[in-house]
Amino acid sequence: MFKKAFSVVVLIALLSITFTSNFAAAPHKAQAQSVSELTIWWAEWDPANYLQQIGNEYEQETGIKVTVVQEPWATYYNKVGAEWAVQGDSFDMVVGDSQWVGQAVEAGHYVDLTDFLNSNSITETVTPATLQYYGEYPTGSGTYYAYPTEGDANGWAYRKDLFEDPDNMAAFEAQYGYPLAIPETWEQLRDIAEFFTRPDDGLYGAGIYTQVDYDAITMGFENVMFSYGADWKDADNNVLGVVNSPENVAALELYGELYQFAPPGTDNAFFAEMNNVFINGQAAMIMNYFAFFPALDNPEINPYRDSTGYFPMPAGPNGDRYAALGGQGISVNSYISDERKQASLDFIKWFATPDVQARWAAAGGYTCNINVLQSDAFLTQTPYNAAFAETMTFVKDFWNIPQFGLLLEPAQRYLHAYVVGGEGTAQEALDGMAFEMDDILIKEGIISE
Amino acid sequence: MSSYNQPARRRHIGDKRLIQMFVIPTVLLLILMNVFPLIYSLYLSFTEYSAINPTAPKWVGLDNYRQVLSDNLYWHNFAVTGRYALISVSLQMIVGFSLAMLLKEKFKGSGILTTLILIPMMLSPAVVGAFWKNIFNPSFGIFDQMLGYSDPNTAPEWLGNPNLALWAVVIVDVWMWSPFVMLLSLAGLSAIPDYLYEAAAIDRASAWFQFRRITLPQVMPLLLIAVLFRTIEAFKQFDLVMGLTGGGPALLEGRQAVNVTETVSVRLFRLAMPPQAQTGLSSAMAYVVLVIIIAISNLYIRSLNKIREG
Incomplete structure (x- = not known):
């Protein structure tokens, strides 16, 4: 008798453990109760705090509480991926990376926002490049899955005191035949980096991205490659002859040269290392995402704050200018109830209004709203906003198809081998990268053999 | 009642x-x-499946295992892990056992010294990775300075040089885990009966003879357990590598770029987690690793049993 009763108890316990997670969401979906709170997932950084401020304003206006849940960058993608895997409803909206869009759309994780954005004329309020890279999938389809939220791209910070020093100016002009100023071309940037590389003084020309873990060295290199007229693919997604094109080889050679002028120890460097070598006086110039420049504008962090200037990416040999895209768009989780989807859309509609976008920018967020970006208030708000606004007109991104992670891996490996390891030639590195990418694209059915 | x-x-x-x-x-x-x-996961290892994609697993038979066992990059990961485990565990044995020999005789302060030596193994590998990254920094890290390099331009870039990076990870792992070997060795040394040494002394046995015929055989079972634990841990090495090098730097092997410190666990993580999220393939790789670890463990356990049986 006891054995039977015990077995029944165990069975009930087992079933309840197994199905609790599924049933827990059921009332959520079935009941038509009003939404009193919304949850947004984002990475742990200052812009997420700014979004929380904006969310608090939304609560004051509507009574709907907005909570921005932050996860460290290193594990953010994994956490969102785990939630996607269980088709969970832990968040209503997610501020996702531009490269995630294809993966999330193909798997059905994001709600199609096309009609919503078009019918509310929101598409016309943001810069075309941000709408394309943060929200559109497939590229050129006019179908959108995210509202451009935090615009971001690579720019440069530099030491004005070094650039404006009369001795440096005279010496530079004597050595290179043109005045020392903010570089207009990558060749000029290379010259300036070389000029300021003075190991005996502990000073180096340029800090550049080299991190091999995820996408940093690829993003850093993209700034040069796109400006040199190179690309990752042609219109038919072919990579052979494109990834290893002469333009790309020239761009990689220049990026490799720049590493020769980088501070020692920046062999696996990303945003934190860039700011560090600038703050400790090791670098005359650093590349970084604009989102990480606020730290340099803080006198308690950056002793060179008053002499820190910012400029957008220089041009390639043919005058093309591109900056590697960072930033994220906000998307609605497709696994929440219709009621919560509507509440999320209501929030995005409110968030996209010019007034709120102006407040978002004033709080420190990098708006993608055209009018706010062009306003004097925004351009003069910080020393880097003008460079940011200019940059957001010429951004470009890596692949955003679901297989982008597979393509990113060889890109990181070959770039790091050439730039940091000094292995082989730029042509050999790009040949190897192109062949591996070609194999992946054939295997994944993106192109045919 | x-x-x-x-x-x-x-x-x-x-x-x-x-x-x-x-x-x-x-x-x-x-x-x-x-x-x-x-x-x-065994079932998934025979399928094409991504956990972040709602599409059902598609049966592909042995394709994933074929890919893992035929791709040069995966063999490279196994080779890196094997090389790392061999060098790291060997050094830990030498350093750990040597420390135990030095500390087996009690002296004033030996307790505090033993406790201090044990501190590294109590730290989180992620934290250890983060601060050793700074220690190895040629600009301001103390490691190169301790080696006599005062100029950061001529100092070796331990984490950026493809020829040094694996050694850098080994150095940190040895620093962190030699105390564990020392602890086990100390336990073994303290259990050796004194009369064995007394008898050997009466027979005028040399110190080397005593070490070779008494100390080593008596401690060997515990040393083998240490080797077993450390080898299994070395095969799972992930957090230290991610904290120090992220798997890099890369170099060209033939015409293919390979990451010189990318262990199987790091590779597994990259395969399994987004953006790649290749659940089927990563499950197959995990099973290959599992089989290797079981095989190695069995070899050790057999050796251990042989020693015990005398």
Whole structure:
């Protein structure tokens, strides 16, 4: 008798453990109760705090509480991926990376926002490049899955005191035949980096991205490659002859040269290392995402704050200018109830209004709203906003198809081998990268053999 | 009367049932948390499947295993892990055992010294990775300065040089885990009966003879356990590598770029987690690693048994 009763108890316990997670969401979906709170997932950084401020304003206006849940960058993608895997409803909206869009759309994780954005004329309020890279999938389809939220791209910070020093100016002009100023071309940037590389003084020309873990060295290199007229693919997604094109080889050679002028120890460097070598006086110039420049504008962090200037990416040999895209768009989780989807859309509609976008920018967020970006208030708000606004007109991104992670891996490996390891030639590195990418694209059915 | 009745009722639960009450929940939990994932991941290893994609797993037979076992990059990861495990565990044995020999005789402050030596193994590998990254920095890290390099331009870039990076990871791992070997060795050394040494001294046996014929054989079972634990851990090495090098730097092997510190666990992580999220392929790789670890463990355990049997 006891054995039977015990077995029944165990069975009930087992079933309840197994199905609790599924049933827990059921009332959520079935009941038509009003939404009193919304949850947004984002990475742990200052812009997420700014979004929380904006969310608090939304609560004051509507009574709907907005909570921005932050996860460290290193594990953010994994956490969102785990939630996607269980088709969970832990968040209503997610501020996702531009490269995630294809993966999330193909798997059905994001709600199609096309009609919503078009019918509310929101598409016309943001810069075309941000709408394309943060929200559109497939590229050129006019179908959108995210509202451009935090615009971001690579720019440069530099030491004005070094650039404006009369001795440096005279010496530079004597050595290179043109005045020392903010570089207009990558060749000029290379010259300036070389000029300021003075190991005996502990000073180096340029800090550049080299991190091999995820996408940093690829993003850093993209700034040069796109400006040199190179690309990752042609219109038919072919990579052979494109990834290893002469333009790309020239761009990689220049990026490799720049590493020769980088501070020692920046062999696996990303945003934190860039700011560090600038703050400790090791670098005359650093590349970084604009989102990480606020730290340099803080006198308690950056002793060179008053002499820190910012400029957008220089041009390639043919005058093309591109900056590697960072930033994220906000998307609605497709696994929440219709009621919560509507509440999320209501929030995005409110968030996209010019007034709120102006407040978002004033709080420190990098708006993608055209009018706010062009306003004097925004351009003069910080020393880097003008460079940011200019940059957001010429951004470009890596692949955003679901297989982008597979393509990113060889890109990181070959770039790091050439730039940091000094292995082989730029042509050999790009040949190897192109062949591996070609194999992946054939295997994944993106192109045919 | 009631106070007598209650214990009488309790007696109806026999020992056998009591054991079942305690054991069954544990077994069920084990089945849910360990056995089911193990079997399910075995099934997934024969499928093309991504956990972040709602598409059902597609049976591909042995394709994933074929890919893992035929791709140069995966063999490179296994080679890196094997090289790392061999060098790191060997050095840990030498350093750990040497420390134990130095500390086996009690002296003033030996307790505090032993405790201090044990500190590294109590730290989180992620934290250790973060601060050793700074220690190795040629600009301001103390490691190169300790080696006599005062100029950061000529100092070796331990984490950026493809020829040094694996050694850098080994150095940190040895620093962190030699105390563990020392601890086990100390336990073994303290268990050796004094009369063995006394008898050897009467026979005028040399110190080397005593070490070779008494100390080493007596400590060997514990040393083998240390080797077993450390080898298994070395094969799972992930957090230190991610904290120090992220798997890089890369170099060209033939015409292919390879990451010189990318261990199988790092590779596995990259395969399994977004953006790649290749659940099927990563499950197959995980099973290959599992088989290797079981095989190595079996070899060690057989050696251990042989030593025990004398």
